[in-house]
Amino acid sequence: MNQGDKMLDIKVQSTRGTMDFSFLKEKKVADAINEVVKKFGFAPGDKFELVFPANPGEPLKPERPLVSYHITDGMVLVLTAIGGGV
């Protein structure tokens, strides 16, 4: 298996733009979120989630690897920040 077979090339949309990402297929969703949050320049420490565009009500579970969601090259995920009411 070459390196390319181990990687997922996806796009992530956020409120601050759209960026390309290349992740190991086995990478946990939580680790991918941390990487995405950093690259978009959000402050760490808040709750962020990744969702499929067609299903924003069901965030990807942070403990699961990306590959378990059958994510394939070219797919788009959406980064969501939850924040809080005060």
Added chain:
Amino acid sequence: MAVDPEITRLHLREELGAVRELAATNRWGIVPDFGRLVVLATMYAHTGDLFILEIQCDNYREIPPLFEFIDPVTGERGTKNAYPKAKDSLFHTSGPCICAPFNRKAYKSVVETGPHSDWALGDWQTSTANNVQWANFSKIGDMLGVIYSRLSRPDWFEGRMK
């Protein structure tokens, strides 16, 4: 000190440009009026309910915008029926208002019904109220995103405030 409207327009163009693709994905309608420095936004809850937002951006980013919901049936501004209800207090019955540092209407120093006399308007971009990094909600797109997070999720959205 008043912000030059041209500076505000530059911020709006940049921030609305950044969120364009996500807005299309989420079926948000975003209509900026660069002359009046007002942005109208529409978004749908997961139930199909339509919500309309008016965002007044005069003196942005020195002070936060002023968000108001508009009733999609009657056109009335700021009524409880215009507002969504969520499982947390982001949509607050006092006013009603969006209760977040990024909304001018949440400040008692601006609007009598504002729930917060303890916030300083000038701190809106760096606030950590309620242990939230509000810097993450300091762009117009971020603000729309956190509002939509309450509308799009069945476990958060509870219909209209009424």
